[in-house]
Amino acid sequence: MQFTPPGSPASIQFGTDITSAAPGSAESMYLVVSDIDAARDELAAKGVEISETFHPEAPGSQFQPTGSEGRADGADRERASYGSFARFSDPDGNSYLLQEVTTRLPGRIDSTATSYASVNDLLEALKRVAVAHSEHEARNGGEYDNEWPVWYAAYMVAEQHGSELPR
Incomplete structure (x- = not known):
């Protein structure tokens, strides 16, 4: 098997x-x-x-x-x-x-691929990015970010790849 x-x-x-x-x-x-x-x-x-x-x-x-x-x-x-x-x-x-393992060390994953193996993996990633995005909005005057989906996507891919996270 x-x-x-x-x-x-x-x-x-x-x-x-x-x-x-x-x-x-x-x-x-x-x-x-x-x-x-x-x-x-x-x-x-x-x-x-x-x-x-x-x-x-x-x-x-x-x-x-x-x-x-x-x-x-x-x-x-x-x-x-x-x-x-x-x-x-x-x-x-x-x-x-x-x-x-919740976040892979750099070089331990295919840098061209981004995936979540389970609903729980995706849920936990979304929770982390929501916290980080709240901090991002606070640093930028507390204004609503109309481009939040772009920021979320960039953060989630960077996190999975072990790249520098957007601020």
Whole structure:
């Protein structure tokens, strides 16, 4: 079986006779999600035994077992992209790390493409741009911006591409 997340250029395959690696030998494979809490809750609701959300306080501590030094409970305090995790294993014993990524680092995405993988991704982007646009209007005398759709579009594309954001 091949699984490709919506909007993703990457896929993962599961099945027999795909690899010579022993079952359970894959450790800490990253599965990137835009909302760690929603993804964790969805997996738990489907019966997956998954850790609580956590964040590393020491480099590499996300790879250590639950309860290890250097890991703190809950999502990253600032909800920084790349900073929050949850861990689970499949029935063969392979382990996975869910990692929350809300804004990609520059160079990590196709600079010519802009897409949102889910309604939640788009909703969260619209919330961020609405806050930024309110600040933009305030800096410009508090006047209503008739060109707000143009500003929103430029902001959302720049945010996804890791470019300088409009002010």
